[in-house]
Amino acid sequence: MGIWGWVVAGAFAGTVAGLGRHLAILLGRAYRPERAGAMGSPAQGVLYAFTWGMMPWAKESTRLHLLAYLRGVVFHIGIGAAFLALLVSPWRAQMAPALRWGLVALTAVGGLAGFAGLVARIAEARLRRLSTPDDFFSVTLVSLFTLAAGAAWVVPPLLPVFYVLAVATLLYIPFGKIRHCFYFFFSRYFFGVGFGRRGVIGWGKAHE
Amino acid sequence: MSETVNAALAAFERVLDRRVLAALEVCARCGICADSCHVFASTGEFQDTPTARSEAVRRFYRRRHDPLGQIFPWWVRAKDATEEDLDALTEAAFATCTLCQRCAMNCPLGVDTALIMKAARAMLTAVGKAPEMLVQLADAAIVRGENPDLFREVYKEIVADLEQQAQERLGDPTVRIPMDKQGADILYVALSGAHTILPAAIIFHVAGADWTLSAFEASNYGVFLGNPEKAQAIAQRIVDEATRLGVKQIVLTECGHAYAAMRWEAPNWFGRDFPFRVRSIVEVLAEYVQQGRLPLDPSANPEPVTYHDSCNLGRKGGLLEEPRIVLRAVAQNFREMTPNRAEAYCCGGGGGLVAIPEWEEKRLRAGRKKAEQIRASGAPLVATSCENCFLQIRDLSAHYHLGVEVTGLMELVVNALLMARAKAKTAPQPVAVAA
Numbered sequence: 001m002g003i004w005g006w007v008v009a010g011a012f013a014g015t016v017a018g019l020g021r022h023l024a025i026l027l028g029r030a031y032r033p034e035r036a037g038a039m040g041s042p043a044q045g046v047l048y049a050f051t052w053g054m055m056p057w058a059k060e061s062t063r064l065h066l067l068a069y070l071r072g073v074v075f076h077i078g079i080g081a082a083f084l085a086l087l088v089s090p091w092r093a094q095m096a097p098a099l100r101w102g103l104v105a106l107t108a109v110g111g112l113a114g115f116a117g118l119v120a121r122i123a124e125a126r127l128r129r130l131s132t133p134d135d136f137f138s139v140t141l142v143s144l145f146t147l148a149a150g151a152a153w154v155v156p157p158l159l160p161v162f163y164v165l166a167v168a169t170l171l172y173i174p175f176g177k178i179r180h181c182f183y184f185f186f187s188r189y190f191f192g193v194g195f196g197r198r199g200v201i202g203w204g205k206a207h208e
Numbered sequence: 209m210s211e212t213v214n215a216a217l218a219a220f221e222r223v224l225d226r227r228v229l230a231a232l233e234v235c236a237r238c239g240i241c242a243d244s245c246h247v248f249a250s251t252g253e254f255q256d257t258p259t260a261r262s263e264a265v266r267r268f269y270r271r272r273h274d275p276l277g278q279i280f281p282w283w284v285r286a287k288d289a290t291e292e293d294l295d296a297l298t299e300a301a302f303a304t305c306t307l308c309q310r311c312a313m314n315c316p317l318g319v320d321t322a323l324i325m326k327a328a329r330a331m332l333t334a335v336g337k338a339p340e341m342l343v344q345l346a347d348a349a350i351v352r353g354e355n356p357d358l359f360r361e362v363y364k365e366i367v368a369d370l371e372q373q374a375q376e377r378l379g380d381p382t383v384r385i386p387m388d389k390q391g392a393d394i395l396y397v398a399l400s401g402a403h404t405i406l407p408a409a410i411i412f413h414v415a416g417a418d419w420t421l422s423a424f425e426a427s428n429y430g431v432f433l434g435n436p437e438k439a440q441a442i443a444q445r446i447v448d449e450a451t452r453l454g455v456k457q458i459v460l461t462e463c464g465h466a467y468a469a470m471r472w473e474a475p476n477w478f479g480r481d482f483p484f485r486v487r488s489i490v491e492v493l494a495e496y497v498q499q500g501r502l503p504l505d506p507s508a509n510p511e512p513v514t515y516h517d518s519c520n521l522g523r524k525g526g527l528l529e530e531p532r533i534v535l536r537a538v539a540q541n542f543r544e545m546t547p548n549r550a551e552a553y554c555c556g557g558g559g560g561l562v563a564i565p566e567w568e569e570k571r572l573r574a575g576r577k578k579a580e581q582i583r584a585s586g587a588p589l590v591a592t593s594c595e596n597c598f599l600q601i602r603d604l605s606a607h608y609h610l611g612v613e614v615t616g617l618m619e620l621v622v623n624a625l626l627m628a629r630a631k632a633k634t635a636p637q638p639v640a641v642a643a
Contacts, residue, residue, distance in 0.1 A: 026229055027226070029229050032225050032476065036476075036486075037481075039526040049318065059316070061240045061244050062316065065243075068238070069316065124239075126242065127239050130237045130257070132237070134276065135237055175275065177236060177237070180233070180317060183234035183317075184318075187230045187317055190227045190230060191320065194320075195313070198526040200522075200526050
């Protein structure tokens with residue numbers, strides 16, 4: 001493993017430690033599950049929350065703001081691709097061209113979607129008023145990281161830039177709004193359990 | 209920091225459990241939830257978005273719990289809470305959020321703003337900033353529970369009068385409204401109003417139910433205060449009565465928050481499971497309809513009727529199909545509002561708001577979306593199974609000149625039942641023909 005490998009691994013360890021602290025804080029708080037007998041299935045609710053319930057047509061808000069939602073989905077797919085690109089970057093020369101170009105395309109589109117979101121955050125008065133400096137910084141940082149992932153594969157001299165952005169992103173995750181990627185799983189789980197056991201969500205229930 | 213603010217923050221720490229913490233942490237401020245809130249959809253004002261509302265809590269949460277909020281508060285808009293902030297939060301938590309959870313259903317990340325507002329209500333109640341009317345109503349219910357004998361005899365006289373009215377309406381002198389009946393199947397808990405007792409008495413009589421009327425009313429204003437101790441004290445009266453009588457189930461009248469409180473929340477306050485079931489009268493009605501226990505003639509309700517889903521019964525309670533089973537059986541022309549069921553808009557009167565006179569203007573303004581829905585349905589009759597929704601929609605009809613009548617499901621059932629019985633009496637009897 002080269003020097004960048006060690007630096008990125010160190011930053012990743014920082015992410016894990018930071019999120020570990022968040023996990024400890026979360027688990028340190030009381031959990032108050034509902035005692036009342038269930039009317040529906042909590043398991044089905046959780047399944048719904050992470051699958052069908054995330055589909056663009058499953059919620060009125062995402063149907064109304066379809067483009068904004070899809071922009072967010074594309075951005076997050078791009079972020080995932082960027083992390084995959086980071087993970088496999090030492091072996092990029094051995095990768096099949098189709099896979100390589102696939103990652104480049106996903107990160108490029110994802111990064112642009114991130115910047116489009118940033119523009120919307122600045123341009124839309126309501127979003128701008130809601131946003132904190134951390135929001136602008138986080139979206140910019142992650143969009144740059146995502147774009148750099150693809151760019152570095154096309155232009156190899158940019159690889160150190162990609163690694164620097166990766167390290168910055170990894171280190172910032174536990175501190176800024178990016179940590180919603182961690183809390184998302186808990187929040188959606190609580191949503192699924194709550195509405196699932198009350199018989200409100202599940203397959204085909206929410207929008208009959 | 210003042211003593212009040214310190215006490216408020218201490219109270220907040222007590223309710224800051226895993227679910228509240230996740231809801232505070234996960235928001236990405238994408239703003240996609242805004243239109244899902246009936247208040248924002250009606251007013252269009254920034255502070256009425258769910259995110260703006262919950263950010264008011266996040267600011268002081270970040271100041272205490274977020275490392276960046278402690279070192280660089282401006283970076284994450286963290287802020288030490290002040291008394292002025294608490295006053296502003298009182299309005300956000302009690303006047304502009306009805307805890308309907310429509311935004312939670314619509315958030316891609318699952319942020320439950322109602323949960324955050326409930327935590328805010330608990331905090332504000334702890335320092336005496338809750339609306340006075342809600343506190344008085346909760347306290348009055350507790351006093352009644354502590355002195356049941358003061359009210360019992362008067363109540364029995366009222367019930368005897370209602371029993372007579374039920375007999376006259378059904379044309380059956382055997383109709384009874386039993387109280388304190390040991391070992392009854394059902395303990396029916398009404399509200400303080402004849403309209404929640406009379407139709408139930410007729411329905412139970414015709415269905416042949418083994419029931420008894422509770423000496424207490426179903427409403428629980430402790431829930432609106434976010435105060436589990438008061439909420440438990442109010443629920444305790446009914447739980448004690450059900451236990452003393454040894455009933456198999458508590459059936460709550462058409463009241464959304466009473467159902468949500470007793471069915472879903474009370475076992476948590478008591479820290480134990482109850483030896484009886486808790487159901488809404490809506491479930492019982494649907495069951496009677498499906499079992500064919502009530503003769504029903506839908507021609508008794510010929511007008512187009514639409515149904516307003518109470519948030520506490522529907523989205524928060526899971527009773528989405530039961531009212532529709534009833535309505536299809538008792539009305540000739542039932543039509544849905546759009547959207548409906550779990551996506552239904554709050555009427556704007558939930559969360560105790562309908563009981564707070566000083567915020568009437570806000571409440572009516574927040575109901576604009578519901579008023580538009582009702583108007584678009586074209587139905588002159590709106591059925592709902594919640595007393596607060598009933599009052600709010602009646603007010604909305606006057607305020608927005610909708611010209612609609614509001615009714616409960618039980619009343620429609622009784623209409624259909626009386627019509628069916630009347631027709632059965634006047635129908636020609638089969639004549640025996642000699643061979």
